[in-house]
Amino acid sequence: QKEVEQDPGPLSVPEGAIVSLNCTYSNSAFQYFMWYRQYSRKGPELLMYTYSSGNKEDGRFTAQVDKSSKYISLFIRDSQPSDSATYLCAMRRAGNNRKLIWGLGTSLAVNP
Amino acid sequence: NAGVTQTPKFQVLKTGQSMTLQCAQDMNHEYMSWYRQDPGMGLRLIHYSVGAGITDQGEVPNGYNVSRSTTEDFPLRLLSAAPSQTSVYFCASSRTREVTDTQYFGPGTRLTVL
Numbered sequence: 001q002k003e004v005e006q007d008p009g010p011l012s013v014p015e016g017a018i019v020s021l022n023c024t025y026s027n028s029a030f031q032y033f034m035w036y037r038q039y040s041r042k043g044p045e046l047l048m049y050t051y052s053s054g055n056k057e058d059g060r061f062t063a064q065v066d067k068s069s070k071y072i073s074l075f076i077r078d079s080q081p082s083d084s085a086t087y088l089c090a091m092r093r094a095g096n097n098r099k100l101i102w103g104l105g106t107s108l109a110v111n112p
Numbered sequence: 113n114a115g116v117t118q119t120p121k122f123q124v125l126k127t128g129q130s131m132t133l134q135c136a137q138d139m140n141h142e143y144m145s146w147y148r149q150d151p152g153m154g155l156r157l158i159h160y161s162v163g164a165g166i167t168d169q170g171e172v173p174n175g176y177n178v179s180r181s182t183t184e185d186f187p188l189r190l191l192s193a194a195p196s197q198t199s200v201y202f203c204a205s206s207r208t209r210e211v212t213d214t215q216y217f218g219p220g221t222r223l224t225v226l
Contacts, residue, residue: 032211043116043202043217044155088155092211099171100211102155 003027006089006103015112019076023089023103026070030101031094033065035074038086038105047087048074079110114138116218118203124224125193133188133221135203141216143209144186145170146178148199149220155202161186162209193225 006023013019021035031052036044048063050056050072056063062075072091076083089103119134137144145160157170161180175197177189186205190197201221206213 034211041220043204043220045217046214049211049214090155099157104152104154 001026003101004089004091004103006106008104008106010107010109012109012111013079015079015081015110017079017110019079019083019108019110021074021076021087021089021106021108023072023091024070025072025091025101027093027101028067028070029093030091032092033063033072034090034100035061035063036088036090038088040085044088081110081112084109116203116205116216118201118218118221120221121219122222124226125190126226127194129193131190131193133190133201133203133223135186135188135218136184137186137203137205137216138184139205139207139216140183141205141207142183143207143213143215144180144203144205145215146176146186146188147202147204148172148197149202150199158188158201160209190223193223195225197223198225199223 004025033050035047037047038044050063050065053065053067060077064073086105086107088105090100092100116137142163146158147155149155156172159178161167167178203218204215206215
């Protein structure tokens with residue numbers, strides 16, 4: 001079993017929809033949770049980073065962490081065609097020299 | 113401000129050939145790393161560096177060498193290319209290795225080994 005599981009999709013939604021992207025994980029020691037966006041043929045770029053549990057909002061994006069369920073989510077409100085990309089979750093333990101564990105990514109298409 | 117640059121964008125090699133993938137950053141970042149991204153495997157760390165003159169192995173270092181003679185540059189060398197090294201390679205940099213420092217990725221090099 002992988003430490004981080006992410007449904008690869010593809011997920012196809014109409015413009016303006018609310019999108020929910022999710023990752024589950026098995027290591028309860030993970031404390032830092034990140035969401036990256038990767039456009040086709042580009043490198044990943046950090047969207048949001050959350051420490052421990054709770055929600056974090058940035059514009060149309062909300063990251064949510066539920067440590068009791070070992071489940072993290074990224075919500076995109078009022079989705080736009082420019083949000084079409086692959087979304088990667090990544091997480092790591094606290095402390096020095098802890099490596100990032102990556103999900104495989106979910107492919108999202110927002111249709112105009 | 114160019115950020116993280118990688119050359120070449122595309123490369124085709126024959127089995128057994130060697131080559132160097134170039135990576136440079138102009139943000140004075142201490143931490144640089146190389147990843148490969150493969151379908152079904154995700155991003156895997158090959159090598160990383162926490163500063164000039166200091167490098168260490170990641171998850172999948174076999175078949176690759178790195179060096180860091182300057183803060184700006186972190187080349188990745190394939191010693192004797194194998195078809196299993198066909199992949200997309202990303203270089204990344206951040207101010208430090210701390211998770212709170214944003215990691216910036218380059219545009220990638222698509223490598224095919226025949």
